[in-house]
Amino acid sequence: MKIQGKTAFIAGATSGLGLGAARHFAERGANVVLVGRRRELAEKLAAELGDNALGLGADITDPEQVTAAIQATVDRFGAIDINLNTAGYIAAVGLTTADGTPTDLAEFSRMVTTNVVGTFNVMSQAAAAMLNNEPDDDGERGVIINTSSAAAHDGTVGMVGYSATKAALVGMTLPAAREFAGRGIRVNTIVAGGFDTPIFDGFTDDAAIAQQVQHFAGPRRLGRPEEFAAFAAHLVENGYFNASNPRLDAGYRIPLQF
Template identity: 40%
Template sequence: MNLNNLVAVVTGGASGLGLSTVEQFVAAGAKVAVFDMNEDAGKAAEAAHPGKVIFQKVNVADAASARAGIDATLAAFGAIHIAVNCAGVGTAGKTLDRDSKALPLEAFAKTININLIGTFNISSLAAEAMAKNAPDEDGQRGVIINTASVAAFDGQTGQAAYSASKGGVVGMTLPMARDLGRYGIRVMTIAPGIFDTPMMQGVSEEYRQPLIAMVQNPKRFGAPAEYGRLCVSIVENNYLNGETIRIDGSIRMQAK
């Protein structure tokens, strides 16, 4: 699929990996709807790309909010061809804390609701819109790109909720691709390692250096633009489907 004149939805698109993806898509000629809860950052992204980007305040884990965002995108741009799910939270907490108290269920549930249920919510609603598109010469109507994490495979101490949520995203990749194959909609997942997003830029070097030490090559945090470029490649390569791609400098996370 050629991105020129296509329409994308990017959740978490006001910052970090999502914002970089928005910028890469716009540069390739696409129009983008940014779904985010941060109004100031979302409106800034819209203002930076007039006519190419619209902002919608969307809670991805809420059915009505997500539906409203999808409907607004269709009203503004007429179609949806791409959905990239970057919205997520990184809740940390051990199954039992240092006082042997159980992790509050609401903390676990919040992570699952946003990272996993929110991803499915946007994916399914976007797919509903994509199914109405006319197929291109290769029978393609759309592509969904979900964001997992290397924590889906080697989660660290205190990441039970986060790893479970991202493992769920990996787990639904193939069955969702099989569900949507008849419509010409592809489904891919990206599992990033450690990236230099605003969240990570706010932590100390004492915290950053042990993480970088686990990366094999190159010895650094990933650049958000590298994630965005991978999204562009996935859209453009029609034979990528039903798979999870790690983008992580060959990191393998240690227990802690």
């Protein structure tokens, strides 16, 4: 699918990987919809990208808010061709606390609700909108891309909750792609490694990050949002990429202790 002239609905677009993708897709000539909890920030960032960008405030876990955002997108641009989901939440959640008591479910529930339920909600509604599109010359109606984490495969101590939610996204990819087989919607999930985004602010410090990059095969640095964006764009443009969970992590494997 060509990016130019298409409409990309990006959840989690007000920072990090989502914002990097929004900028990249806009530069490539796409209509870009930046969706985030903070409406004023989404509108401000969209204004910076130009007339072909729209900023919308929405909680991805709220079906009615996502429905409104989908409708606003279709009203403005006529269709949704690309759905990129980068919104997520991380916290250190193990099965027990440091003193051996059971973990409070609140943080785990929040991660499941945001990372899994929220992503499913946007995928479901975006796919329904894509099915209304006329297929292009290759029979494509739309492309959905989710964002998982290396923690889905090799999570470490304190990542039981986060790893579970990111593994769930990997597990959704194949059945979602099969659901739309023959109907022109491809589904892929990027398994991202260590990227320089605000999601880790307050979760780890610079010294810990410097130690972790030594576990990268190379380059030994955090990934840049524009590198993620370029790969997401490739997944859109390469029509043979489907039902896949490619890693984008510089060969990173999370060690026993983070």
